Amino acid sequence: MKALARLAWRNVWRHRRRTILLILVVAYAAFTIVFYWGFIDGYAESVLSAQARFVGAPVLVMTQMYRDDPDPEHALPDLSFVLSLRRDGRVRAVAPRLEFPALIRSAYAAESVLARGIDPEHEGATSAVPARLVEGRMLRAPGELVLGRGLAGRIDVRLGERAVVDTAGPAGPQAAGLILVGLVETGVPQVDDRAALVHLDDARRLTGTHTATALALDVARGAEDAVAEALRPLLPTGVAAYGPTEMLGDIGRDLEANRISSIPIAFLFALVAAASVTSTATVSVIERTRELGMIAALGLAPARLARVVMLESVITSLIGWAVGLAAGYATLAVLARVNVLGAAFHSYVGAFEALPLTGEIYAAVDPIYALYASMTVFVAGALAALIPAQRVRRLQPARAMRME
Amino acid sequence: MLALAWRSAWRHRARSIGAAFAVGFTVWIGLAFLGITYAYRDGWYVTLTDMVGHVQIQVRGYRDARDFRDRVILDAATMRRRIEAALPGSQAAATLEIPALLSGEDRARGVLLTGLDQPGALRDRLAAKYLHNGQLPGPDDLDGIALGGALARTLQVTLGDAVYAYAPGTDGTGASAYTVVGILHFPDPTQDARSALLSLPAAQDLAAPGAVSRFELHFPEFRRTTDEAGLVHLRRRIQAALGEDVEVETWRETYPALSDLERTLRPLVMFFVGLFFVAAGLLVVNSIYLSVVERTREFGVVIALGARRGRVMGMVLAESLLLCATGASVGLVSGLATVARLARGFSYPGSLGDVVEAYGVPRVMYASVGSADVAIIAAFVIGIGVLAALWPARVASRLEPVEAMRFVA
Numbered sequence: 011m012k013a014l015a016r017l018a019w020r021n022v023w024r025h026r027r028r029t030i031l032l033i034l035v036v037a038y039a040a041f042t043i044v045f046y047w048g049f050i051d052g053y054a055e056s057v058l059s060a061q062a063r064f065v066g067a068p069v070l071v072m073t074q075m076y077r078d079d080p081d082p083e084h085a086l087p088d089l090s091f092v093l094s095l096r097r098d099g100r101v102r103a104v105a106p107r108l109e110f111p112a113l114i115r116s117a118y119a120a121e122s123v124l125a126r127g128i129d130p131e132h133e134g135a136t137s138a139v140p141a142r143l144v145e146g147r148m149l150r151a152p153g154e155l156v157l158g159r160g161l162a163g164r165i166d167v168r169l170g171e172r173a174v175v176d177t178a179g180p181a182g183p184q185a186a187g188l189i190l191v192g193l194v195e196t197g198v199p200q201v202d203d204r205a206a207l208v209h210l211d212d213a214r215r216l217t218g219t220h221t222a223t224a225l226a227l228d229v230a231r232g233a234e235d236a237v238a239e240a241l242r243p244l245l246p247t248g249v250a251a252y253g254p255t256e257m258l259g260d261i262g263r264d265l266e267a268n269r270i271s272s273i274p275i276a277f278l279f280a281l282v283a284a285a286s287v288t289s290t291a292t293v294s295v296i297e298r299t300r301e302l303g304m305i306a307a308l309g310l311a312p313a314r315l316a317r318v319v320m321l322e323s324v325i326t327s328l329i330g331w332a333v334g335l336a337a338g339y340a341t342l343a344v345l346a347r348v349n350v351l352g353a354a355f356h357s358y359v360g361a362f363e364a365l366p367l368t369g370e371i372y373a374a375v376d377p378i379y380a381l382y383a384s385m386t387v388f389v390a391g392a393l394a395a396l397i398p399a400q401r402v403r404r405l406q407p408a409r410a411m412r413m414e
Numbered sequence: 415m416l417a418l419a420w421r422s423a424w425r426h427r428a429r430s431i432g433a434a435f436a437v438g439f440t441v442w443i444g445l446a447f448l449g450i451t452y453a454y455r456d457g458w459y460v461t462l463t464d465m466v467g468h469v470q471i472q473v474r475g476y477r478d479a480r481d482f483r484d485r486v487i488l489d490a491a492t493m494r495r496r497i498e499a500a501l502p503g504s505q506a507a508a509t510l511e512i513p514a515l516l517s518g519e520d521r522a523r524g525v526l527l528t529g530l531d532q533p534g535a536l537r538d539r540l541a542a543k544y545l546h547n548g549q550l551p552g553p554d555d556l557d558g559i560a561l562g563g564a565l566a567r568t569l570q571v572t573l574g575d576a577v578y579a580y581a582p583g584t585d586g587t588g589a590s591a592y593t594v595v596g597i598l599h600f601p602d603p604t605q606d607a608r609s610a611l612l613s614l615p616a617a618q619d620l621a622a623p624g625a626v627s628r629f630e631l632h633f634p635e636f637r638r639t640t641d642e643a644g645l646v647h648l649r650r651r652i653q654a655a656l657g658e659d660v661e662v663e664t665w666r667e668t669y670p671a672l673s674d675l676e677r678t679l680r681p682l683v684m685f686f687v688g689l690f691f692v693a694a695g696l697l698v699v700n701s702i703y704l705s706v707v708e709r710t711r712e713f714g715v716v717i718a719l720g721a722r723r724g725r726v727m728g729m730v731l732a733e734s735l736l737l738c739a740t741g742a743s744v745g746l747v748s749g750l751a752t753v754a755r756l757a758r759g760f761s762y763p764g765s766l767g768d769v770v771e772a773y774g775v776p777r778v779m780y781a782s783v784g785s786a787d788v789a790i791i792a793a794f795v796i797g798i799g800v801l802a803a804l805w806p807a808r809v810a811s812r813l814e815p816v817e818a819m820r821f822v823a
Binding site for chain 1: 432433436439440443447480481513515521522523524525567568570582583603604686689690692693694696697699700701703704707
């Protein structure tokens with residue numbers, strides 16, 4: 011066996027051009043499959059993650075009542091479990107939020123908004139909104155207000171000016187005059203046209219609620235839904251954690267439908283790719299019919315000769331498979347960190363208002379893609395190893411040597 | 415030379431058929447993929463233009479106007495007469511949008527009140543698509559209102575309950591009570607939580623007597639984005655007829671982001687189809703290369719007899735192109751047949767149909783491909799035909815006649 015392996019190894023490198031072609035074909039199949047899924051999943055993840063970080067949070071903890079009926083009267087009953095969440099290794103940050111419907115008035119106009127009371131110290135870790143400040147500064151103390159730039163424009167209020175926030179909740183009709191200290195602009199219309207950030211203390215005073223309507227948690231990108239699921243047993247009764255797929259409802263379903271409809275394409279591609287791998291390997295045997303006939307004539311039993319040929323295919327396919335996976339995952343690793351896809355889309359599409367995207371599209375990296383690619387290469391490799399080996403087994407040395 | 419290529423290509427029937435089949439299969443996949451994608455796109459297009467019209471007429475400067483009065487067409491009746499004079503028999507819907515506060519017994523929320531005056535067919539489609547319970551307010555109903563499902567839940571109201579609307583800073587009564595006659599369901603959660611529909615007269619009484627935010631012109635003959643060639647010209651004609659007080663925009667100008675997204679579809683699909691063609695091209699490379707190697711002696715003789723290298727390369731190229739063209743024509747015929755079948759209407763199986771329907775795509779869709787798409791696919795085929803021949807052709811043209819004639823594989 012060892013001798014056969016050595017023979018196969020030497021054959022692989024004697025036909026360098028052929029070998030390189032087969033390696034490239036296998037690598038292309040593996041690379042394309044890994045890249046395809048990284049792109050499809052990454053796009054879906056980017057939409058979810060952008061939506062989560064701008065509109066909600068990676069994971070939101072709230073009462074089940076609040077989820078059905080988002081009103082401050084269904085706020086969290088107490089915040090004593092925050093400490094245990096902060097200690098959990100999967101949770102990178104916790105920020106309390108108190109959201110309430112309000113009317114925001116300037117001297118000229120009024121608009122109804124869903125105001126968000128935040129803890130300025132922690133909010134930045136769970137939301138991308140504070141980082142998108144385009145004018146002024148972030149909230150520091152009670153009495154201050156930060157608005158989406160579109161909203162501020164429509165009610166015509168400028169930095170340093172006062173706006174009035176009206177609300178009616180458990181505490182009855184309440185109003186507070188707040189100074190506008192900063193403007194945010196994210197590219198997400200839901201934020202730019204509607205965001206009103208106030209200090210958590212102001213929100214508590216206006217609504218008469220002493221806790222928060224939700225806790226925003228920061229967790230790793232791609233792990234949101236799993237962490238939300240895992241945290242549920244640790245929460246008090248009536249309180250649950252929600253990941254973006256659940257919070258986004260129909261958007262999540264649409265993304266899932268997109269993913270399902272990309273499966274047939276991937277399958278058809280695997281078919282064509284497998285055919286080209288098999289054909290390349292077969293050709294490399296046919297090309298050497300005479301040479302193989304010579305080896306057979308020298309006394310190598312057809313079964314063992316078939317094994318040599320099979321080993322050659324396996325070695326070459328393995329190299330191609332490894333090269334393809336390495337290149338595929340390296341590309342995804344770069345695309346998962348650097349916003350190349352987003353820039354490419356952006357230069358073509360121009361704007362992203364139709365989707366809750368912010369111009370950032372990152373590829374996903376999931377070990378399962380290696381399995382998809384390996385299945386294709388395995389099937390193709392098996393055919394590539396068996397079909398030519400079968401030919402070899404039927405080889406008649408005298409005829410083969412005479413063949414052109 | 416073609417006859418020669420034809421004979422060489424079919425000397426090894428199984429191998430050539432395999433490679434030609436791969437090309438044909440890829441052409442078929444490309445056409446079917448495009449056909450289905452366009453069916454999806456056109457379904458989405460009909461849903462979108464049903465909602466917003468093909469052409470919108472709004473007051474000049476409406477985008478930057480802050481005051482409610484500066485954002486509406488004040489004399490809607492006159493404008494409607496002018497539209498009808500300019501485009502006799504056109505279908506125009508009128509819409510008045512009012513930011514307002516809507517309250518139930520205990521709760522109040524900010525909403526976008528929309529007064530609608532639509533042609534009957536559009537109204538029926540709107541009801542069929544989004545009405546969850548009850549009915550839409552009638553065209554002259556001053557009392558009825560239909561609410562988004564999430565909004566109704568938040569306000570804790572249901573069919574038959576009263577709601578109160580406040581629209582401060584407007585020119586109408588500014589406040590009014592309505593009865594909930596319909597509950598709608600919009601797939602977009604934000605829209606579901608902020609939408610309330612009234613009849614146009616009810617909205618005008620509340621906020622702006624005689625005014626509308628916009629007119630939406632519907633052209634039922636435009637059912638596909640590819641029907642739109644005449645739309646820009648039509649827009650110019652309407653703009654000229656209505657004067658400079660209003661801005662006439664196609665849906666592409668009003669919603670540039672959606673328009674851009676629509677335009678990315680074809681390149682994206684073509685990119686994926688390209689990946690297929692590379693894989694199929696590799697099969698062609700194998701087939702052609704092998705046929706060159708097997709005929710090394712033959713090529714040696716041809717070169718010895720005085721054929722120039724270019725001519726030898728041409729022979730190989732012709733064989734490759736012939737192989738691709740044969741496969742492609744079979745793929746083209748079966749691909750177009752598939753698209754023609756799907757063009758009579760198809761729908762997604764099972765619950766997937768519900769999902770896409772929730773996303774504004776009709777349950778039954780109609781596939782189509784354009785001549786430009788067939789041309790691009792043909793270019794792909796020629797491209798791989800040439801690329802696949804390059805290496806084998808180089809090998810063939812570099813043969814030394816004497817060595818080649820003595821060559822044994």
